[in-house]
Amino acid sequence: MTRQQSRSGGGRRRASHSMESVLEEAVALLDEAGAPALTFRALAQRLGGGVASIYWYVANKDELLDLAADHAMGPVLADVEKLPRSDDPIDDLRVMAITLFDAIVQRPWLSAYFMRNTSIQTHTLGLYEKLGQQTLRMNLTASQRFHAVSALVGVVVGSAVDLGQEPTQEMLDGNVDRDEYLHRVAQDWRDLDPQEFPFVHEIVDEFDGHDDVDQFRSALELTLTGLRLQAGA
Amino acid sequence: MTRQQSRSGGGRRRASHSMESVLEEAVALLDEAGAPALTFRALAQRLGGGVASIYWYVANKDELLDLAADHAMGPVLADVEKLPRSDDPIDDLRVMAITLFDAIVQRPWLSAYFMRNTSIQTHTLGLYEKLGQQTLRMNLTASQRFHAVSALVGVVVGSAVDLGQEPTQEMLDGNVDRDEYLHRVAQDWRDLDPQEFPFVHEIVDEFDGHDDVDQFRSALELTLTGLRLQAGA
DNA sequence: GGTACGATAGAACAACGTTCGATGCGATGC
DNA sequence: GCATCGCATCGAACGTTGTTCTATCGTACC
Incomplete structure (x- = not known):
C-alpha cells in the first residue's frame, strides 16, 4: 500500500484526485469552519469522490491534519x-x-x-x-x-x-x-x-x-x- | 433544568452520584489513558449508572472537560x-x-x-x-x-x-x-x-x-x- | 486483447455525543 | 398512611464520525 501522485484530469463518473488537491480542499474546509468542519465525508463531497478514496493518500485523520497543516x-x-x-x-x-x-x-x-x-x-x-x-x-x-x-x-x-x-x-x-x-x-x-x-x-x-x-x-x-x-x- | 448536589449514598439498583464523584471519576479516567479515554459511556460505567445521568451535572462534554480540568x-x-x-x-x-x-x-x-x-x-x-x-x-x-x-x-x-x-x-x-x-x-x-x-x-x-x-x-x-x-x- | 496494478468507491461497522421519554425515589402536604 | 410533586436516574434510540472490507474501474504494458 503506497500512495502516489496521479496524473490530473479524469473521467466523468469516477473522480480523480491528487495529493495536492486533497490537501488543498482540506485546508479550504479548515479555513471555512475550523477543525470540526474537516470530515472525510465533507472532504469527499468537495472532491466529488468517495470517502474511502481519501485513504489512498493519507493513513488516517491525524496524518491528514498534519499534512494539511504543513501544506498551509x-x-x-x-x-x-x-x-x-x-x-x-x-x-x-x-x-x-x-x-x-x-x-x-x-x-x-x-x-x-x-x-x-x-x-x-x-x-x-x-x-x-x-x-x-x-x-x-x-x-x-x-x-x-x-x-x-x-x-x-x-x-x-x-x-x-x-x-x-x-x-x-x-x-x-x-x-x-x-x-x-x-x-x-x-x-x-x-x-x-x-x-x-x-x-x-x-x-x-x-x-x-x-x-x-x-x-x-x-x-x-x-x-x-x-x-x-x-x-x- | 438546574443541577444540584445530591446527598451521598443511594440504592442498590439505581446509582446516586454527585458533582464531586462525577469529576473525580472523570479525572481518574483522564489520568489513566488521556483525553480519548474519557467517554460518557466509560464514565457512566465507572459511576455504576446510566449514560444520560451525567447530563444532569454537565451540559455537554466541553463543560465536563472544563470542570474536570478545574477540579484537578x-x-x-x-x-x-x-x-x-x-x-x-x-x-x-x-x-x-x-x-x-x-x-x-x-x-x-x-x-x-x-x-x-x-x-x-x-x-x-x-x-x-x-x-x-x-x-x-x-x-x-x-x-x-x-x-x-x-x-x-x-x-x-x-x-x-x-x-x-x-x-x-x-x-x-x-x-x-x-x-x-x-x-x-x-x-x-x-x-x-x-x-x-x-x-x-x-x-x-x-x-x-x-x-x-x-x-x-x-x-x-x-x-x-x-x-x-x-x-x- | 488479456493482465497487472494504481486508484476509486459503496456499504457496512463500531464508537461517539446527545436527546427523548419513561420511571424511580424521597420529601412534603394533608 | 397516602397522594403529590419534583429532583434524579436510566435504557434506548438517533445522527454523525473515523475506519475497513470488498468489489470494481481504467489505463499502461506485453
Whole structure:
C-alpha cells in the first residue's frame, strides 16, 4: 500500500484526485469552519469522490491534519525565506516569529497541528531550521540554541492557543462577536470581590477588548530580551 | 433544568452520584489513558449508572472537560497559596510557574483545557490571580502586568503542549517508549543534508533524549529575565 | 486483447455525543 | 398512611464520525 501522485484530469463518473488537491480542499474546509468542519465525508463531497478514496493518500485523520497543516505552512516558509537579513539576529528572529504568528492568526486551526510530526511536516521543519539558523549567528552553546528556538516556538504556540479555541456556541450562532464575549467575561471579573482578586481588577480594563497581537508581541519581546542578555550582547 | 448536589449514598439498583464523584471519576479516567479515554459511556460505567445521568451535572462534554480540568487544579491552587513568599516577586513567579508546570507534566491532558473558561474554572482563575499578585509588587503599568502574566501562562502552556499530545500508536502499543521515539526522530534529522539544515544538525544531540522540564525552565528563565529588565530592577 | 496494478468507491461497522421519554425515589402536604 | 410533586436516574434510540472490507474501474504494458 503506497500512495502516489496521479496524473490530473479524469473521467466523468469516477473522480480523480491528487495529493495536492486533497490537501488543498482540506485546508479550504479548515479555513471555512475550523477543525470540526474537516470530515472525510465533507472532504469527499468537495472532491466529488468517495470517502474511502481519501485513504489512498493519507493513513488516517491525524496524518491528514498534519499534512494539511504543513501544506498551509508552505507559503509561510517561503515568506520567511524571502525576508531580508539584518545585522542583528534577534531582529531577524522577531520578524520571523511575527510572520509565523500572523499565519496562525489567519488560520487559527494551525496552532493545534503545528510542529507535531516533523517527519512528514517538511515545511514546518524548514521553519524550525530558519529560526535556528539565526541562533547560529549568536554567541550561544548548542544547548542554549536548542532551548532558545524551543522557547520562541513555545511563545508563538502558547499565544496562539487562545486563537485556536473553537468559538463558543453563541459566537457560532452569530448572536455575539469576540468583543462582546470578551466584554462579558470582563464583566464577570468586575463582579468578583476586589479584596480577593486585586490583580484581576487591576487588569480587567486591559483584558476587555484586548488585542491578541499586542499580547503576543509583549510575550515575544520578553523572551527576546532575555535571549539577548543570554548571548551577552 | 438546574443541577444540584445530591446527598451521598443511594440504592442498590439505581446509582446516586454527585458533582464531586462525577469529576473525580472523570479525572481518574483522564489520568489513566488521556483525553480519548474519557467517554460518557466509560464514565457512566465507572459511576455504576446510566449514560444520560451525567447530563444532569454537565451540559455537554466541553463543560465536563472544563470542570474536570478545574477540579484537578484545586490542589495546585492550594499548593501555590501555601508557597512561602520571598522578597523577590520574580523568584515567587518562578516557583509558581514551575508548580503549575509540574502539575501539567503529571497530567498532560490538562494543557488543552487550562484557562479555557474562567467563568466556571474558579481554581484556574485563582491561579491567574495569584500569579498576577506578584506583578503588583513590581514597578509596572497595568498593561505590562496583564501582558506579563499572559506571557508566563503562555510559556507554561506552550511548553506543555508537547506533553499534551496523545502518544503515537506505537507508544500506546508499548513497542516503543518516549526515549526511543525521540531517538528515531533524531535519526531522521541526522539523515538530513547538513548544508541545508545546519541548525538541526547543531542541536540534534541536544534534542535526542532531552528533558521537557529543562526545556520549560529555559523558556521560563528567558521570559523572567526579560520581565526583570522591564521592571527596571 | 488479456493482465497487472494504481486508484476509486459503496456499504457496512463500531464508537461517539446527545436527546427523548419513561420511571424511580424521597420529601412534603394533608 | 397516602397522594403529590419534583429532583434524579436510566435504557434506548438517533445522527454523525473515523475506519475497513470488498468489489470494481481504467489505463499502461506485453
